[in-house]
Amino acid sequence: MEILAVENLSFSYPLCNEKALDGVSFSVEKGDFVAVCGATGSGKSTLLRLLKKETAPAGELTGEVRYNGGCCSGGAGSIGFVMQRPEQQIVTDKVWHELAFGLENLNIPSGEIRRRVSEMACYFGIEEWFDKSVNELSGGQKQLLNLAGVMVMQPDVLLLDEPTAQLDPIAAQEFISTVSRLNRELSLTVIIVEHRLEDVLACANKLLVLENGGISDYADVRTVAQNLRSKPELLKGMPAAVRLYSRFDKTCVCPITVREGRDFIERGFKNSVRCVQGKPYVHSAAPALEFSDVFFRYSRGEPDVLRGLSFTVYEGEIFCILGGNGSGKSTALETAARLNKIYSGSVKVFGKKLGEYKNQSLYKGCLSMLPQDVQTVFLKNTVAEELADAGAVADSLPYDLSALYERHPYDLSGGQQQLVALAKVLASKPRLILLDEPTKGLDAHARGAIAEILKQIKASGMTVVIVTHDAEFAAECADRCAMFFRGEITSCDVPGGFFPSNSFYTTAASRITRGYYDGAITVDDVERLCRANLREEGERCL
Amino acid sequence: MGIEKYNPAAILIYFLCVTLVAMFCRNPVLILISLGGAAALFLCRDGGGGVRTHAAFFGLFIIMALINPLFSHNGATVLFVVNNNPVTAEALIYGVFSSALIIAVLYWFRSFSLIMTSDRLLYVFGAASPKLALILSMALRYIPLFKKQATRTLRTQRALGLYTDNNIIDTARGSGRVLSVMVTWALENGIITADSMSARGYASGKRSSFSLYRFGKRDAAFVLSVLVLFAVPFATALTGLLEVRWYPIVQPPPASAAVLTAYVCYALLAFLPAVIETGEDIKWKYLRSKI
Incomplete structure (x- = not known):
C-alpha cells in the first residue's frame, strides 16, 4: 500500500535562484525502509523536511506531497521526525516529561499519556533512567530519547535526518538497530538520510540517490548499489x-x-x-609528546580518569587514539593541552615539561588543540573575521577558504566548519596539533578532504595526535594507532598490525x-x- | 520515603497549614509544638547529618532572643539595669518565644526545600498554569546546557591561545568574547529546539498537561486530616481563647477544654510527617526481622 507519494516536487529557498529540488517524484510503500544518499547540497535534508508540514522550510514550492492518498497532513503525530543534534532537540528537563511532551501537544488525556509513555519506556529500555534529568544522559541515550519521544505519538512514517552523525559507532549501531526493529515489528515506514551507510544499508530495502536536486536512481538497495560504479563521489559513502x-x-x-x-x-x-x-x-628520534605515568581525576572524590598513562608520540607522525566512550581519550588530549592539572606523573611537549612553558608560550608556535565541538571555536560573525581574529594568513593555509569568507560560521556545513576551525588552529603555527574527533558528523567527501589535509600537514613536518572513533579514517591516515581503555593505552601498533588484531574497533x-x-x-x-x-x-x- | 509519597499539592497544603498556625497564633505552647515538630521532621529527613544547620540555628536563636530585652523595656519584673535602662523578664520571655517561632519556621522551610524537589514544585505550578510549568521546565533544561557550553568554549579558546588569564583585564576581555558568542549559540540552537517542538505538534492546538503524580484517595484523606487538624486550632485562635498577654506580666490563656483540644490537634499536625516517617522505619525493621 502506498503511504507517501511525492509528485513533481520543486522547491527553492527565498533569495536563491537555484532550485534546491527540481521535479522530484517518488512513492513509498507502507513498511519500506528507504535510505536517501547524495552529496552535501544535493537537497536531501530539504526533501526530508518537505515531507512533513510542520518542518517544511519557507520558500517557493510547487508539486505535491500526498500522505495516505490525501494531501500532506495527517496531524503532527502521524509523521515523526528526528534530527541530527541529540542535545538541542530535547525540550524539557526530565526524561519522563520529554516522553510525554508530544502527547501533551496533541491534547491527549493524562491516563492515556501515562499508558503510552510507560509502554514506550519499556520498549526502548528507558525504565532505568526514566526519572533522571536529561543532562545526565549520554549522547546515545539522548538520541534514543528523541526517538522514543516521537514514537509515543504512534507515527506511521518516521523521517530521520542524519540521526547518528553525532554519535559514537556503538551508540549509532544501537540506534539504527532500534529503528530497524521498529520497522520490522511495527511495519513502521522509515525514510533516513545518513552519511554512515555501513549499518543503515543492511536494514534498508530501498535506496534513493539524489543528485543536484533531482532523483538519479530509486529502487531496491542492491540494484541501486550495483549501478553506482560510475559515481565515485557517491561510492565513497557506501x-x-x-x-x-x-x-x-x-x-x-x-x-x-x-x-x-x-x-x-x-x-x-x-x-x-x-x-x-x-x-x-620509521620514526624520528625526537619525541613530540611524552606522557609518563600520568594520573588525573576531576575532583577528589571521583575515580581516576587517567591511570598511569604512558606513551610517546614522535615528531612528524600522525598518531591515532581509539577507544570506547568515557575511557578518558579526550581527557588525555586536554591534559596534553594543559587544560587539566595532573596529580602525578609528567607530560612533556618537545622535551620540555608543560609547566616550563611560561605564560602563553605553549600555545604560541608550539601546540594547538581542536576540540570535539567545533562550535566552541567560533567567536565572530563571519569566517573572514574569524580568521583575522586568530591571525591566520590565507596564503599559508594548505587549502582555500576564500569562498566562505562572508558566511557566518554557524551556517556552514559540518565539513566546512571543520576546515575553518582547523585554519584557526593552524594560525598559531603549531608544531604539534591535537584533534578531538575531527570526522564527527562529516560525510565521506569531507572526511577524505580532512585526511588529505592532515597528510599535507604531516609532510610539512607537523606532528598530529588524533582521538577518534572512526576506524576507517585512522586506517587511512595514521602512522600508529593506540587503543585506549580505562585511562591507559593497552596496545599500540602501526595500522597494519593494529586493526587486524581487533574484532570491533576495526575497519569493515x-x-x-x-x-x-x-x-x-x-x-x-x-x-x-x-x-x-x-x-x-x-x-x-x- | 515519608511524606513525599503524597501528592505534591497535598504536601504544599500541609506546609502552609503548619506554618500558618504558629505564625498567626503567637501562643507559646503552639510555638514550642511547632519548633518540636519542625526539628523532628528535619532530623528524620536529614538523618542527623546537618550539624552545621543546627548550630547555626541555635546561634541565631540566642542572638534574636537577647535582642528584644535590650531594646524593649516594657514589663513589670526588672532583672537588672544597664545604663539606666531596665532589662525585664517579660521582654526576655517574649524574645525567647518570638525567636523560637522564627527558628521553627526556618526548620519548616529547610524540610520543605528537601522534600519539594524541582519536579514536585513544577507539578504544583503546572496545576496553576501549564504554560508557566513548561517554561520553567525548559529553563531548567537550558540553563545547565548553556553553562556547559560556556565552559567548553572557554577551555577551547584557552587551548587555542586566544584567551589569556594572566591578569584581570585579559580575563574580562576573554570572558566578554565568549559571552557574546554564547548569545549567538543560544539563538542558533534555539532554532533546532523550536523545530523539534513544532515537529512534535507544539502550538497545533490545545495542550494537555501530564504529570507523574496522581491525586488519589490516600492524598484526599491526608489533605482532609491536615485541614481538620489545622481548622481546630485556627478557629480557636480566631475566638481569642489562645491569646497571650505578654506585658506587663505574662498571662497565658486559662486552660479550658477548647484550648487543650487546640493544643492536641496542633501537636498531631506538627508531628504528623515525623510520625509517618518513623512509623515507616519501624515497619521496615519489623518486616525485615520477619524475613
Whole structure:
C-alpha cells in the first residue's frame, strides 16, 4: 500500500535562484525502509523536511506531497521526525516529561499519556533512567530519547535526518538497530538520510540517490548499489563491500554487509597471495609528546580518569587514539593541552615539561588543540573575521577558504566548519596539533578532504595526535594507532598490525578479509590483494 | 520515603497549614509544638547529618532572643539595669518565644526545600498554569546546557591561545568574547529546539498537561486530616481563647477544654510527617526481622 507519494516536487529557498529540488517524484510503500544518499547540497535534508508540514522550510514550492492518498497532513503525530543534534532537540528537563511532551501537544488525556509513555519506556529500555534529568544522559541515550519521544505519538512514517552523525559507532549501531526493529515489528515506514551507510544499508530495502536536486536512481538497495560504479563521489559513502564490488566487473548481486562481502571475495578470488606489503614504520628520534605515568581525576572524590598513562608520540607522525566512550581519550588530549592539572606523573611537549612553558608560550608556535565541538571555536560573525581574529594568513593555509569568507560560521556545513576551525588552529603555527574527533558528523567527501589535509600537514613536518572513533579514517591516515581503555593505552601498533588484531574497533575491510587475507585494512588493500588473486578463466566464478 | 509519597499539592497544603498556625497564633505552647515538630521532621529527613544547620540555628536563636530585652523595656519584673535602662523578664520571655517561632519556621522551610524537589514544585505550578510549568521546565533544561557550553568554549579558546588569564583585564576581555558568542549559540540552537517542538505538534492546538503524580484517595484523606487538624486550632485562635498577654506580666490563656483540644490537634499536625516517617522505619525493621 502506498503511504507517501511525492509528485513533481520543486522547491527553492527565498533569495536563491537555484532550485534546491527540481521535479522530484517518488512513492513509498507502507513498511519500506528507504535510505536517501547524495552529496552535501544535493537537497536531501530539504526533501526530508518537505515531507512533513510542520518542518517544511519557507520558500517557493510547487508539486505535491500526498500522505495516505490525501494531501500532506495527517496531524503532527502521524509523521515523526528526528534530527541530527541529540542535545538541542530535547525540550524539557526530565526524561519522563520529554516522553510525554508530544502527547501533551496533541491534547491527549493524562491516563492515556501515562499508558503510552510507560509502554514506550519499556520498549526502548528507558525504565532505568526514566526519572533522571536529561543532562545526565549520554549522547546515545539522548538520541534514543528523541526517538522514543516521537514514537509515543504512534507515527506511521518516521523521517530521520542524519540521526547518528553525532554519535559514537556503538551508540549509532544501537540506534539504527532500534529503528530497524521498529520497522520490522511495527511495519513502521522509515525514510533516513545518513552519511554512515555501513549499518543503515543492511536494514534498508530501498535506496534513493539524489543528485543536484533531482532523483538519479530509486529502487531496491542492491540494484541501486550495483549501478553506482560510475559515481565515485557517491561510492565513497557506501559500505566497504559495495566499494569493493564496484572495483571489479563482476555481474553477481552486489554485496552489502560484511558477511556478503566475505562471500564475494571467497567466491571470486583465491587467497594464494595473502599478505599486503605494508610500509615499514620509521620514526624520528625526537619525541613530540611524552606522557609518563600520568594520573588525573576531576575532583577528589571521583575515580581516576587517567591511570598511569604512558606513551610517546614522535615528531612528524600522525598518531591515532581509539577507544570506547568515557575511557578518558579526550581527557588525555586536554591534559596534553594543559587544560587539566595532573596529580602525578609528567607530560612533556618537545622535551620540555608543560609547566616550563611560561605564560602563553605553549600555545604560541608550539601546540594547538581542536576540540570535539567545533562550535566552541567560533567567536565572530563571519569566517573572514574569524580568521583575522586568530591571525591566520590565507596564503599559508594548505587549502582555500576564500569562498566562505562572508558566511557566518554557524551556517556552514559540518565539513566546512571543520576546515575553518582547523585554519584557526593552524594560525598559531603549531608544531604539534591535537584533534578531538575531527570526522564527527562529516560525510565521506569531507572526511577524505580532512585526511588529505592532515597528510599535507604531516609532510610539512607537523606532528598530529588524533582521538577518534572512526576506524576507517585512522586506517587511512595514521602512522600508529593506540587503543585506549580505562585511562591507559593497552596496545599500540602501526595500522597494519593494529586493526587486524581487533574484532570491533576495526575497519569493515579488515572484518571482511579476516582469516582469508592478512593485514588488509582498507578497501584499497583488499582490491590489491584481490587483483593478485584473480581466478583463471573458467575457474569457479559467479 | 515519608511524606513525599503524597501528592505534591497535598504536601504544599500541609506546609502552609503548619506554618500558618504558629505564625498567626503567637501562643507559646503552639510555638514550642511547632519548633518540636519542625526539628523532628528535619532530623528524620536529614538523618542527623546537618550539624552545621543546627548550630547555626541555635546561634541565631540566642542572638534574636537577647535582642528584644535590650531594646524593649516594657514589663513589670526588672532583672537588672544597664545604663539606666531596665532589662525585664517579660521582654526576655517574649524574645525567647518570638525567636523560637522564627527558628521553627526556618526548620519548616529547610524540610520543605528537601522534600519539594524541582519536579514536585513544577507539578504544583503546572496545576496553576501549564504554560508557566513548561517554561520553567525548559529553563531548567537550558540553563545547565548553556553553562556547559560556556565552559567548553572557554577551555577551547584557552587551548587555542586566544584567551589569556594572566591578569584581570585579559580575563574580562576573554570572558566578554565568549559571552557574546554564547548569545549567538543560544539563538542558533534555539532554532533546532523550536523545530523539534513544532515537529512534535507544539502550538497545533490545545495542550494537555501530564504529570507523574496522581491525586488519589490516600492524598484526599491526608489533605482532609491536615485541614481538620489545622481548622481546630485556627478557629480557636480566631475566638481569642489562645491569646497571650505578654506585658506587663505574662498571662497565658486559662486552660479550658477548647484550648487543650487546640493544643492536641496542633501537636498531631506538627508531628504528623515525623510520625509517618518513623512509623515507616519501624515497619521496615519489623518486616525485615520477619524475613
